[in-house]
Amino acid sequence: MHQVRYFLAVARELNFTRAADECNVSQPSLTRAIQKLEEELGGPLFRRERSRTHLTDLGRLMLPHLERTFEAAEAAKLLAKGVGRSEVAPLTLGVQSVVESDTLNAILKELAEGLKGFELTLTTGSADVLMEKALSGELDLIITELPGDVPDRIDHWPLFRHGYVMVTRKDHPLARSETPSLGALRDEPWIDHDGAGCPRLQLAAVAVGFEPIVRHRATDMRNLGRLIEAGVGSAFIPGSLATGDVVAVPLADADVTESVVLGAVAGRRRGPAAEAFVRASRAKSWADVTA
Incomplete structure (x- = not known):
């Protein structure tokens, strides 16, 4: 892991x-460690040209894998330290209502099993509400779609992308269509799920020349599903x-x-649980979610 840490430092600098x-x-010690890593991986990781250093093709290919390896090792070390502690390790996490991921569930399970004193407070809401709560100190971390204007005070790391689709009853006339057109849904009543209309x-419909009928509203995903199952309308949400x-x-x-990201307030000290969550999240490969 020292070799990996040195490699990542050279890749940054x-x-x-x-x-x-x-x-x-010392520089000789770092150089020897990099050389040993190159021997193990079967080729040079850096191209040295006088005072300039560049990643080779192999180095660029190895960079994301070694980053995840290092993050996973650091997460494991942090969890191991937490096992021997008796103090409470609280985490206040905000997850946008349209975000669903098995990887998130797996990380929370790992923390619950490996971090002694782990106490989780989980809340949901819109991206804007979660961002505001994070900035005010109510939330340690947030998982949300990447807004168009991220505040400078928010650090964020990409997790995955998810696609928006029509979600409707199984007996809807278009439910069995292979790929229906949005234009065929001009008269469809839609359900608003985040209070933003x-x-x-709206943008997708304008692109094909009509204004969608947004007739109903639901305050959370559970109520949204209830309205869809009742047959009052359809929703445009992630297929997951x-x-x-x-x-x-x-x-x-x-x-x-x-794009869905993990966010935290820049420069704010994170507790053991929040730090473990960040490291575990960045160490895992979050698969993109499709409909």
């Missing part, structure tokens, strides 16, 4: 001297949220995807 200073080791649906007696229907002319 692109300078062996500065990387050695960052890692608090279904902005992604289609559960129960509803079905996800991709639309041929409405290709809408959003």
Whole structure:
């Protein structure tokens, strides 16, 4: 892991001297460690041209894998330290209502089993509400779609992308269509799920020449599902949220995807549980969610 840490430092700095200073080791020691790693991986990781250093093709390929390896090791160390502690390790986490992921569930399970004293407070809401609560100190971390204007005070790390689709009853006339057109849904009553008037649906509909009928509103995903199952309308939401007696229907002319990120207030000290969550999240490969 020392070799991996030194490699990541050189990849950031692109300078062996500065990387050695960052890692608090001598430059010869850092160079020997990099050489050993290169021997293990079967080729040079850096191209040295006088005072300039560049990643080789192999180095660029190895960088994301070694980053995840290092983050996973750090997360494991943090969890191991937490096992021997008796103090409470609280985490206040906000997850946007349209975000659903098995990886998130797995990380929470790992923390619950490996971090002694782990106490979780989980809340949901819109992206704007969660961002405001994070800035005010009510939330340690947030998982949300990436807003168009991220506040400078928010650090964020990409997790995955998910796609928006029509979610409707299984007996809807278009439910069994392979890829129906959004234009075929001009008279469909839609359900607003975030109080913003279904902005992604509005943009997609304008692109094909009509104004969608947003007739109903639901304050959370559970109530949204209840309205869909009752047959009062359909929703335009990520396909991963289609559960129960509803079905996800991709639309041929409405290709809408959003990036989901993990966010935290920059410079704010994180507790053991929040730090473990960040490291575990960045160490895992979150698969993109499709309809």
